[in-house]
Amino acid sequence: MLSFNKLTQPKSLLLIGAALIISAFLGWYGVTPTTNLVETDSLSSSPDYFITKVKVKEFDIDGRLIEELDADQTLHYTAKSKTLLESPNMERYSKSGHWSAKADKGVIDDGSNDILLTENARATKKYLQSEDIKLSADNIHYLDQNKSLTSYGNATLTSTQGETSAGKITTYINSEEVVMTGSVRGKYETIH
Known part of the structure; x- marks a missing residue:
């Protein structure tokens, strides 16, 4: 004891x-x-990964190039299921021609082939059998399901016939169809 x-x-x-x-x-x-060393709120709003100097190419089943995407940087957010693009530049090829588009920013939703180009968005549609058209807008949305480009917010279409502005301008990749809605205005002069 x-x-x-x-x-x-x-x-x-x-x-x-x-x-x-x-x-x-x-x-x-x-x-x-x-x-934690870093607050939880700032972690949830941070990208889970980023990639710089991105170059992506998509080919069809026969090995033909159908799409190219370049971006200075991509930022992926799992919580938002989105990938943000910095300075995206893309081209899409089809049998009737091809189109190219670029903007300051872009967004791709996870699981989608649709791309929203924002801030100073511009696109050029080059036809094999007719004159090119140029679109410019605050936003240009490429919808893969119907192969269309929809421009809205200061949307303008420029062709050899002149310049047309509208609330919304939609053009289809595989045809020469263009649909304009909302305060359509135009200046039609020969532009060469």
Whole structure:
């Protein structure tokens, strides 16, 4: 049995003191909330990955090039299921011609082939059998399902016949059809 004299010896006091300090530290550490170096809010709004100098090419089953996408940078956000593009530049090829488009920014939703070009968006549609047309707008949305380009927000179509502005301008990749809605206005002069 331990006696009071043995407990008061310097070696025993040192061991008891160390045990009390360790117990106090573990008790304090156990109740202290876990902290991160970076706040959770800023982590949830940060991209889960980014890629710089992106160059993507898509080919059809016969090996023909059908689409190219270049961007200075892509930022993927899992929480938003989106990829943001910096300075995207794309080209799409078809049997009737091809179109190219670029903008300051772009967005691709996960699982989609649709691309929304924003901020200073411009597109040129080059036909094999007729004159080219140029679209410019705040936003140009490529919809893969119906192969169309829809321009809205200061939308303007420029061709050899003149310039037309509208609330929304939709052109289809595989045809020469153009649909304009919302305050359609035009200046029709020969532009050469």
